[in-house]
Amino acid sequence: MRVGSSATGLFRGASNRFGLDYRAEASALGAPSVPIIDAHLHVNGTRAALLLRDCCDLYGIERLHSMTHLEQLDSIRAVFGDRIEFIAVPNFADPDRLHAHTTGYLDRIRSFHREGVRTVKFWAAPRATDIAIEAGSPGSLGLGAPARVDAADLAASLGMRFMVHCADPDTWFATRYRDSAIYGTKRSHYEPLEAMLERWRVPTLVAHMGGWPEDIEFLDALLLRHANLWLDTSATKWMVRELSQHPRDELIAFLDRHRSRIMFGSDTVTSDDHLIAMDGKTEMAAKASDEREAFELYASRYWTLRSFWETCWSGPSPISDPDLAMVDPIRHGPLDAPGIHGIGLDAERLSWLYRGAVEAFLAA
Numbered sequence: 001m002r003v004g005s006s007a008t009g010l011f012r013g014a015s016n017r018f019g020l021d022y023r024a025e026a027s028a029l030g031a032p033s034v035p036i037i038d039a040h041l042h043v044n045g046t047r048a049a050l051l052l053r054d055c056c057d058l059y060g061i062e063r064l065h066s067m068t069h070l071e072q073l074d075s076i077r078a079v080f081g082d083r084i085e086f087i088a089v090p091n092f093a094d095p096d097r098l099h100a101h102t103t104g105y106l107d108r109i110r111s112f113h114r115e116g117v118r119t120v121k122f123w124a125a126p127r128a129t130d131i132a133i134e135a136g137s138p139g140s141l142g143l144g145a146p147a148r149v150d151a152a153d154l155a156a157s158l159g160m161r162f163m164v165h166c167a168d169p170d171t172w173f174a175t176r177y178r179d180s181a182i183y184g185t186k187r188s189h190y191e192p193l194e195a196m197l198e199r200w201r202v203p204t205l206v207a208h209m210g211g212w213p214e215d216i217e218f219l220d221a222l223l224l225r226h227a228n229l230w231l232d233t234s235a236t237k238w239m240v241r242e243l244s245q246h247p248r249d250e251l252i253a254f255l256d257r258h259r260s261r262i263m264f265g266s267d268t269v270t271s272d273d274h275l276i277a278m279d280g281k282t283e284m285a286a287k288a289s290d291e292r293e294a295f296e297l298y299a300s301r302y303w304t305l306r307s308f309w310e311t312c313w314s315g316p317s318p319i320s321d322p323d324l325a326m327v328d329p330i331r332h333g334p335l336d337a338p339g340i341h342g343i344g345l346d347a348e349r350l351s352w353l354y355r356g357a358v359e360a361f362l363a364a
């Protein structure tokens with residue numbers, strides 16, 4: 001069976017626009033050339049985790065690195081055993097959001113460390129700017145803010161690696177973050193990041209292709225300037241939309257230059273809220289309402305990413321991408337999707353992307 005040939009053409013939701021059979025598609029792709037390590041997930045909810053495990057088994061995902069809530073480490077470990085390791089994250093459920101990301105995070109980092117966790121996430125998306133403003137403390141969640149310095153000092157003293165969410169898509173800076181007086185320019189978010197890379201010199205993973213898959217020339221220079229920097233390819237919709245824009249030979253040359261520093265990730269988020277229908281869900285919870293939809297939500301990410309990296313499959317993405325309508329509401333609706341142009345890496349390059357780079361990061 002050819003990749004994509006199970007499509008029925010019948011719309012089955014935002015994760016499956018053409019009615020693909022994601023189980024049959026997994027066998028069409030076959031086992032990956034090496035078992036995959038997914039370096040970027042958010043696994044929560046035991047029942048949802050079981051569905052994700054099913055998808056991982058189908059798509060050859062052997063190991064997972066997950067930003068799981070501290071309170072759920074045991075229950076998620078019970079599902080994945082030693083296939084999973086965790087990354088420390090702030091308590092996003094804390095109603096005092098400023099506290100969760102500042103002083104509260106110090107205790108949280110110590111607790112994760114006691115659980116054997118050795119990577120700390122610094123979430124500095126532009127949306128953190130809003131949280132700081134709403135809390136009456138503008139600027140306090142920038143990557144260079146004193147509370148961040150304290151957390152980085154603590155993490156470094158505990159021998160932990162860093163992971164950073166530094167910037168969002170160009171599409172967001174063109175719309176919701178257009179006001180640079182509030183959010184700064186996209187480029188300005190890299191100044192405190194580079195200061196951080198210089199100051200602590202610990203292995204640092206910057207998520208979502210460093211936040212700038214739109215500009216691989218910029219990433220190339222950033223990687224050359226900082227030997228302690230790694231990137232993950234997570235955030236499926238964003239990555240396949242933007243990486244498909246680059247000429248194949250340029251993207252491959254970029255990957256070749258930094259092959260031990262660019263690792264596979266999906267940014268799949270699981271939640272038991274995906275298994276129930278109810279009103280008033282958050283945007284993330286509303287992505288699925290029963291087991292079938294949740295399975296397709298999780299499987300669609302692996303199908304799309306593996307098809308992009310491993311094949312020269314070309315066609316519209318099976319996953320709706322609301323960014324198209326956000327940028328151009330006249331031409332696009334919220335269920336539209338961009339074209340994907342797979343780059344068909346060979347087995348040697350895939351082995352770096354799927355395992356070699358993350359192993360180098362863990363060993364650094």
Ligand SMILES: [Zn+2]
Pocket residue numbers: 040041042207267
């Ligand atoms: Zn993420």
